[in-house]
Each structure stands twice: as C-alpha cells, then as structure tokens.
Amino acid sequence: MTATTAAGPTVKTAPKPKLKTSAMIASFADPGQKTTPAPFGHALVKAAQENEKIVGLTADLGKYTDMHIFAKAFPERFFQMGMAEQLLFGAAAGMAQTGVVPFASTYSVFAARRAYDFLCLDAAEPNLNVNIVGGLPGLTTGYGPSHQATEDMAIFRGMPNLTIVDPCDSVDIEQAVPQLAASEGPTYLRLLRGNVPTVLDEYDYTFELGKAKVLRGGNDVVFVSSGLMTMRALQAAKELAAHNVDVAVVHTPTIKPFDAETVLGEINTDRLVVTLENHTVVGGLFETVAAAAARAGVAKRILPVALPDEFLHAGALPTLHERYGLSVDRIVAAVLGAL
Amino acid sequence: MTITETVRAPETASLQERVARVEAAAYRMRHHVLNMGEAQGQGYVGQALDAADVLAAVYADQLRYRAEDPEWEGRDRFLLSTGHYAIGHYAALAEAGIVPVDELETYGSDDSRLPMSGMSTYTPGMEISGGSLGHGLTIAVGTALGLRLQGSGARVFNFLSDGELDEGSTWEAAMGAHHHQLGNLTAIVDINALQADGKTDTVLRTEPVLDKWAACGWFVQRVDGNDVGALLAAFDSAAAKAEAEGKPSVILCDTKVGRGVPLLEDREKAHFMRIDEHEWQICREQLTAGYEARTASEGESK
Ligand SMILES: Cc1ncc(C[n+]2csc(CCOP(=O)(O)OP(=O)(O)O)c2C)c(N)n1
Numbered sequence: 001m002t003a004t005t006a007a008g009p010t011v012k013t014a015p016k017p018k019l020k021t022s023a024m025i026a027s028f029a030d031p032g033q034k035t036t037p038a039p040f041g042h043a044l045v046k047a048a049q050e051n052e053k054i055v056g057l058t059a060d061l062g063k064y065t066d067m068h069i070f071a072k073a074f075p076e077r078f079f080q081m082g083m084a085e086q087l088l089f090g091a092a093a094g095m096a097q098t099g100v101v102p103f104a105s106t107y108s109v110f111a112a113r114r115a116y117d118f119l120c121l122d123a124a125e126p127n128l129n130v131n132i133v134g135g136l137p138g139l140t141t142g143y144g145p146s147h148q149a150t151e152d153m154a155i156f157r158g159m160p161n162l163t164i165v166d167p168c169d170s171v172d173i174e175q176a177v178p179q180l181a182a183s184e185g186p187t188y189l190r191l192l193r194g195n196v197p198t199v200l201d202e203y204d205y206t207f208e209l210g211k212a213k214v215l216r217g218g219n220d221v222v223f224v225s226s227g228l229m230t231m232r233a234l235q236a237a238k239e240l241a242a243h244n245v246d247v248a249v250v251h252t253p254t255i256k257p258f259d260a261e262t263v264l265g266e267i268n269t270d271r272l273v274v275t276l277e278n279h280t281v282v283g284g285l286f287e288t289v290a291a292a293a294a295r296a297g298v299a300k301r302i303l304p305v306a307l308p309d310e311f312l313h314a315g316a317l318p319t320l321h322e323r324y325g326l327s328v329d330r331i332v333a334a335v336l337g338a339l
Numbered sequence: 340m341t342i343t344e345t346v347r348a349p350e351t352a353s354l355q356e357r358v359a360r361v362e363a364a365a366y367r368m369r370h371h372v373l374n375m376g377e378a379q380g381q382g383y384v385g386q387a388l389d390a391a392d393v394l395a396a397v398y399a400d401q402l403r404y405r406a407e408d409p410e411w412e413g414r415d416r417f418l419l420s421t422g423h424y425a426i427g428h429y430a431a432l433a434e435a436g437i438v439p440v441d442e443l444e445t446y447g448s449d450d451s452r453l454p455m456s457g458m459s460t461y462t463p464g465m466e467i468s469g470g471s472l473g474h475g476l477t478i479a480v481g482t483a484l485g486l487r488l489q490g491s492g493a494r495v496f497n498f499l500s501d502g503e504l505d506e507g508s509t510w511e512a513a514m515g516a517h518h519h520q521l522g523n524l525t526a527i528v529d530i531n532a533l534q535a536d537g538k539t540d541t542v543l544r545t546e547p548v549l550d551k552w553a554a555c556g557w558f559v560q561r562v563d564g565n566d567v568g569a570l571l572a573a574f575d576s577a578a579a580k581a582e583a584e585g586k587p588s589v590i591l592c593d594t595k596v597g598r599g600v601p602l603l604e605d606r607e608k609a610h611f612m613r614i615d616e617h618e619w620q621i622c623r624e625q626l627t628a629g630y631e632a633r634t635a636s637e638g639e640s641k
C-alpha cells in the first residue's frame with residue numbers, strides 16, 4: 001500500500017489487515033478471555049444422565065449447536081431430522097406427547113422464522129415440555145440477514161406459554177439446562193456455542209429460571225441486560241468507573257416470564273436506566289422493561305442499547321458490534337453522552 | 340443495446356466447441372475460487388469447486404444476459420438458492436464480466452459487494468438473497484409465472500443443493516411448478532452428497548431423488564455434474580423438452596467436492612473444508628497441471 005506524505009515522496013506502509021467475515025462458527029469472546037468449551041452440549045449430557053427421558057434432536061446443525069456432544073454420548077437418544085425445521089419442531093412436539101423431554105436445536109433465525117407455527121400450535125398450545133435451542137441469536141454472525149436472528153425474542157415473546165432464556169455465558173447455560181428440562185411447558189434458549197466466555201463465576205451468582213439478579217451495585221447508572229450484553233455491561237461498568245461513573249448491573253436472563261419485581265425495584269430510583277440487549281430495539285428487553293415500568297406507573301426515561309430496526313450488514317463481527325453499538329466502547333460513549 | 344451484446348454460445352457452435360469453451364471458463368472460475376478462498380482464509384471452497392462446471396455451463400453456454408446491464412429486462416434469470424455457494428457464483432459473475440475480477444479479493448471482507456452468503460442487495464447479477472435454504476425454488480416458481488404472464492421468453496434457472504431437498508418448501512415448489520406447467524423453469528441440483536452434519540445419506544436419506552422429481556411431474560435428468568459434455572447435452576434436452584411439453588425440467592448433477600484439485604478431492608469431505616495457508620499455492624498448481632494435461636490430451640486425440 002502506498003501513501004503520499006506531506007513531504008511529497010510516496011512511501012510504503014504496511015497493508016492494513018483486512019477485516020473478514022467472522023465464520024459462522026466465530027466466537028465473540030475477547031482475546032485471552034476465559035472460556036468453556038461447548039457448555040450446552042456437556043450440560044445436556046449431564047442432565048440426560050440423571051433424566052432418562054431427555055432426548056436430543058437437530059436439523060442438520062448438530063455440530064454447530066454443540067448437540068454433537070450429546071449425540072456422541074447418547075447415540076440412541078439422538079435424532080437427526082435433516083435440514084427440515086418444521087419436521088424438527090413437529091416431531092419434538094410429538095415426542096413430548098409420549099412423555100419424553102426433547103431438546104431440539106437449529107439456528108435462532110430458523111427456529112423463529114421458519115417453523116414458528118409448528119412450535120406455537122404443536123408444542124406451546126398444549127404446553128408440552130419441548131425445549132428449543134437456537135444458535136446464533138441476535139447479532140452473533142456476520143452472514144447478513146439470512147443468519148442474523150435480530151428479532152427472535154420479539155417474535156417469540158408473543159407466543160403464550162413459551163419461556164425465553166437469554167444466557168450471558170457458560171455459567172448461565174450450564175445451570176439453565178437442567179432447569180429448562182425440569183420446567184413444564186416449552187422453552188427457547190438463545191444458545192451461545194463453541195468456546196463460550198465464562199464470566200459470572202466471578203460474581204456471587206446462580207441462575208434461577210424466571211429470576212433477575214443484581215450482579216453489582218452502583219450509584220449513578222443502572223444497567224439492565226441479558227445475554228452476551230451482560231458480559232459487555234460488566235466490562236462497560238468497569239470502564240465507566242474510570243470516568244467516576246458508578247454503575248449497577250442487573251442481569252435478566254429470563255426474558256419471559258419477566259422478573260418485573262426485581263427490575264422495577266432497581267430502576268425506580270434517580271439513577272440513569274440503560275437496557276442492553278443483543279436484539280433489535282423492537283420487541284425485546286427494552287420494550288419488556290419499558291412496558292413493566294409503564295404498567296407499574298414508574299415514569300422513567302430508559303436508554304436502550306440495542307440493534308437498530310434495520311436489516312444489518314454482513315461483515316466481521318467486531319466491526320458490526322462497533323457499528324451497531326454493542327461494543328464496550330460504544331456503550332461507554334452512550335452512557336457518558338446521556339449523563 | 341443490440342442483441343449481439345447478449346452473451347450466449349452461438350447456436351452454430353459445435354458441441355465440441357461449446358464444451359471447450361465451458362471447460363476453459365470453469366478452469367478460470369476455479370482459480371477465482373481459490374484466490375477468493377485464500378484472501379478470506381476460509382470459505383466454501385470445496386463446494387464452489389464441485390459446482391464450477393455446472394455454473395460455467397450456465398454462464399458460458401446457457402444464460403442470456405448483458406454484462407453491462409445486469410438488470411436487462413429480457414435476461415434469463417439465474418437464482419442462487421444456496422447462499423453459501425456465492426463464492427462459486429461470484430467466480431461465474433467475474434467470468435461473465437458482470438463483476439470485475441479485481442474485486443473478487445474483497446470476498447467476505449467488511450463493506451464488500453461480495454458477502455459470504457449471496458444477497459441480491461449487494462451484488463450485481465445476484466437475483467435473490469439465498470442462504471435460508473429452501474427458498475430459491477419457491478421464488479423461481481413466481482419468477483417463471485411472472486415472466487410468462489408478461490409474455491417474456493426469458494428462462495428461469497434455479498440452483499439448489501442436495502441439502503435443500505430436505506426442506507418441505509422445495510417440494511411445495513416442485514409441485515407448484517408442475518401444476519402451473521412452467522416449461523420456462525429449470526432446476527439444477529448440486530448433489531455433492533454432503534451437508535452440514537456430514538454425508539447426505541447420514542443426515543436425511545433423500546434418495547431416490549430422480550423418482551421423487553419424476554413423481555412431482557418434472558422432466559428429470561441425472562448426470563455427472565463434472566462432465567461438461569453431459570451437462571450441455573442435458574441442458575439441450577431440457578430446453579427441447581420444455582418447449583415441446585411445457586414441463587419444468589430438473590438436472591440432477593452428481594458432483595465431487597473439491598473437484599479439479601486432487602489435494603482437496605482426497606481430503607475428508609466437510610462442509611467447512613480446512614485449507615492451510617501454505618496449501619493454496621499447491622491447490623492452484625494442481626488445478627493448472629490437471630487442466631493442462633487434460634487439454635493437451637484432448638488436443639492429441641483430435
Ligand atoms: C433453512 C436453513 N436451515 C439450516 C441452515 C444451516 N445450513 C447451512 S448450509 C447447511 C447444509 C445444507 O446442505 P448443503 O447445502 O447440501 O451443504 P454443502 O453441500 O454445502 O455441505 C445447513 C444445514 C440454513 N442455511 N438454512
């Protein structure tokens with residue numbers, strides 16, 4: 001690459017490394033961050049050792065949803081349904097009718113968009129214990145709108161009976177899986193796969209289905225976050241401390257049913273309230289919190305950190321998180337701008 | 340623009356000339372694929388190599404289009420349903436003069452017009468946004484209906500993968516095309532016997548594929564998708580049959596992952612084929628050596 005300097009002559013500069021599309025299987029973990037391999041797959045195996053009713057299904061995405069770990073451990077309890085998502089959900093409902101407990105995996109986009117009716121009428125209406133596991137939730141792939149499930153929670157929140165879990169890390173996933181299996185009715189887990197960051201072990205925290213948890217206190221700002229954005233919220237809180245901004249973080253891994261009581265208790269103060277979600281600003285955590293506040297008569301301004309109501313670009317994941325405001329830098333800037 | 344600017348094999352060319360033209364195009368496209376794969380460090384290279392002959396047959400022999408005007412109304416439509424095969428399609432679009440060869444190295448990079456998964460909003464000549472597999476044939480049915488309704492003689496080609504035969508929507512479209520007697524529609528299925536979790540017959544047994552399409556009322560041919568002569572013959576009879584009977588046609592193409600590069604042909608089949616940094620040059624050399632040996636022996640046998 002050449003550049004013209006003020007002095008006139010053309011000098012050689014090192015080529016700028018090209019930012020490349022994160023592979024489908026890319027991790028959003030920071031370099032050097034502590035991670036745990038395939039927490040969902042291993043947690044499902046563990047749960048299945050204790051509960052012989054648990055079975056696993058996938059729609060040609062076993063390797064990409066960590067279901068392959070279960071398939072290897074329990075080949076006779078694993079069912080490959082082919083790339084046929086309607087069959088996946090219909091069959092999972094049928095199996096649940098007979099008393100077994102299916103975990104059925106695909107990508108979040110296909111779970112939410114492709115086979116909604118099969119989950120809604122075949123599993124949710126009869127309130128069957130069908131557990132849907134969706135890989136690549138929100139913006140966790142650079143493949144563009146065909147693979148970015150930016151509105152999965154918005155779609156699923158409207159489905160009666162469905163429990164929705166948006167885990168932050170490997171700790172959440174490991175603890176959620178047995179609780180999802182034990183809970184009645186259908187569930188949807190926003191899966192984080194591969195080498196998943198391990199974050200919440202450093203906090204006095206346990207995952208409880210249906211419960212929000214205060215991870216840290218703070219006097220100036222309160223973050224209400226779910227999914228991988230809780231990891232970013234904790235990082236942003238640390239950086240904001242350097243700006244003398246004291247930030248509390250409330251983690252709400254269960255999006256539905258929502259723990260309004262805990263969250264309202266935290267936001268009904270003088271602090272700036274910020275919601276953070278790996279999801280479009282439409283129909284996700286921001287609107288869940290806002291609706292809970294309005295319903296309770298809590299008049300608060302709430303600043304959303306969320307994806308815009310747009311079809312997002314293809315590209316490298318770090319580029320896109322920066323572009324759409326999910327990076328730690330962008331969160332810090334948004335908070336400083338709002339204070 | 341005059342009709343001479345539409346690119347298609349001249350009707351007067353002999354089959355032998357057409358085969359040579361398509362093989363040469365496929366060879367250049369395979370090089371484009373390797374270069375894109377190297378620039379991105381990854382990609383669906385094995386698939387793009389297996390499909391290069393089919394895509395070359397389409398672009399260098401069958402499709403009517405204007406390179407300078409990719410949205411020319413009278414063009415034949417080529418719909419890539421299998422979004423991740425975009426790398427192969429970009430190679431064809433470069434060969435066709437619709438995308439500059441220099442641009443290929445941006446494949447998969449930020450703000451490139453050539454994203455990893457093909458999208459119509461990004462790339463000239465890309466008719467649909469595929470990638471959510473099993474959509475292409477349904478759109479193709481509508482495209483074929485719309486063109487016919489408006490008196491267009493343009494043809495519609497839909498490329499789909501064997502994995503897409505798992506989706507019910509593909510078969511809904513297959514029945515719809517027959518019901519509406521879409522003689523202007525040709526489906527091309529890349530049967531590389533592979534999908535994401537492994538070999539197709541271990542993921543979902545779709546065979547007997549030929550009988551299924553036939554039962555849906557299609558004119559079916561199954562060929563070696565890496566044999567250009569067989570492909571061109573199949574396209575010719577598909578066109579003749581379509582005209583005669585008003586039946587949609589499907590060409591089932593058995594292809595070999597990594598075709599043209601022995602190093603990759605012999606590697607364990609995988610949806611994401613691992614190719615190490617030092618191997619790209621070896622791949623290019625093997626591709627060139629194979630092509631040169633073949634064209635030399637073909638020259639001698641003439
Ligand atoms: C509707 C849908 N379900 C699942 C996927 C994820 N996926 C991407 S490629 C693929 C394999 C499909 O088979 P095929 O296209 O034949 O794979 P290849 O030959 O490229 O290995 C799957 C399941 C998808 N893109 N779309």
Ligand SMILES: [Mg+2]
Nearest residue numbers: 501502533534
């Ligand atoms: Mg295939």
